Amino acid sequence: MSGKLRDIRETASNAIEIIHEIGTPEVRSSLDKIKDTTKELREIIQALSTPEMVKNMENIRLTAESMQDAATRMENTFKELKASGVLEEVKKTSVSARSMMDSFGSSGGSGEMMQVSKETMQAVKDLVQEVRMAISDSRRAGVVKDVNETANEISSLKSTVKRRI
Numbered sequence: 745m746s747g748k749l750r751d752i753r754e755t756a757s758n759a760i761e762i763i764h765e766i767g768t769p770e771v772r773s774s775l776d777k778i779k780d781t782t783k784e785l786r787e788i789i790q791a792l793s794t795p796e797m798v799k800n801m802e803n804i805r806l807t808a809e810s811m812q813d814a815a816t817r818m819e820n821t822f823k824e825l826k827a828s829g830v831l832e833e834v835k836k837t838s839v840s841a842r843s844m845m846d847s848f849g850s851s852g853g854s855g856e857m858m859q860v861s862k863e864t865m866q867a868v869k870d871l872v873q874e875v876r877m878a879i880s881d882s883r884r885a886g887v888v889k890d891v892n893e894t895a896n897e898i899s900s901l902k903s904t905v906k907r908r909i
Contacts, residue, residue, distance in 0.1 A: 821879060825878075825879070834871065834872075837868065841864050841867075841868050844861075
């Protein structure tokens with residue numbers, strides 16, 4: 745029995761010590777900070793629960809999904825353009841036009857060469873515009889339209905440029 749009384753007295757002593765610790769200014773200050781933080785969190789949760797904020801969060805989610813879809817479509821478009829060979833043809837045409845322009849610069853620059861140079865530049869501009877339109881169409885339709893026709897036109901342009909050289 746005396747063992748049980750000793751345990752009770754020790755437990756009561758420990759409880760008094762804990763209550764004394766809780767009463768210290770440091771613990772009270774910490775508890776006040778926790779109380780203030782909890783109050784602020786409750787206010788934030790209430791503000792986020794308003795219909796306006798719920799709608800804003802839904803709009804943000806939808807915007808993020810749309811951006812992800814757009815990125816996926818652009819990636820697919822680029823893959824399709826690369827697979828079709830259009831980008832390679834544009835690169836080859838650009839290299840040909842650049843080398844032709846370099847050769848015109850070194851030959852003295854007669855009137856005919858200037859005219860051919862202007863036509864070449866216009867053809868390259870038209871090609872760039874056509875590629876832009878193909879990409880734009882691809883964005884709307886989801887696939888590259890008339891890739892073969894574009895490749896044929898690029899080949900034709902390349903042949904035309906070579907004939908004029």
